[in-house]
Amino acid sequence: MMIRISIALLLALAPVTAFANSCPSQMAAIDAALPSASLSEADMAKVKELRKQGEDLHQAGDHAGSEAALGEAKKMLGI
Template sequence: MRRLLGFTLAAVFSTSLFAMHCPMDMAKIDEQLQNNPPEDAATLAQVKDLRAQGEELHNAGKHAEAVEALGQALDLLGSNP
């Protein structure tokens, strides 16, 4: 029973952490696009598409998926640690 409760609490808190992470990632992407956009047009288009997908997923409450899409965009920009 304790394990189930612990797992449930961890899932709830991790979802809220993902929710807070999305806006930070979107801000990083926006800043990078404004200050140092990729020179390759295909990469730029892909980053913009992933950024838009991430925002849509975040707004739909699918935060884990949003973080994944935004992370891919940051990887393309070379900004993901």
């Protein structure tokens, strides 16, 4: 019985772990693209705000929200 509960718990948490692991790699991609990005000041500020929002949401455990914010920043950067 305990093994079944453990397996069910592992399967339930697997998607959360996948989201949690992709947030840092998305943040790194944004950080790498920022220095060479040719955006207006307003767009650059928006990308930086989305990057910060993504990190804050990641740290709060909202990985779906983090993915959305980071995805928008990546879209603006063209990556």
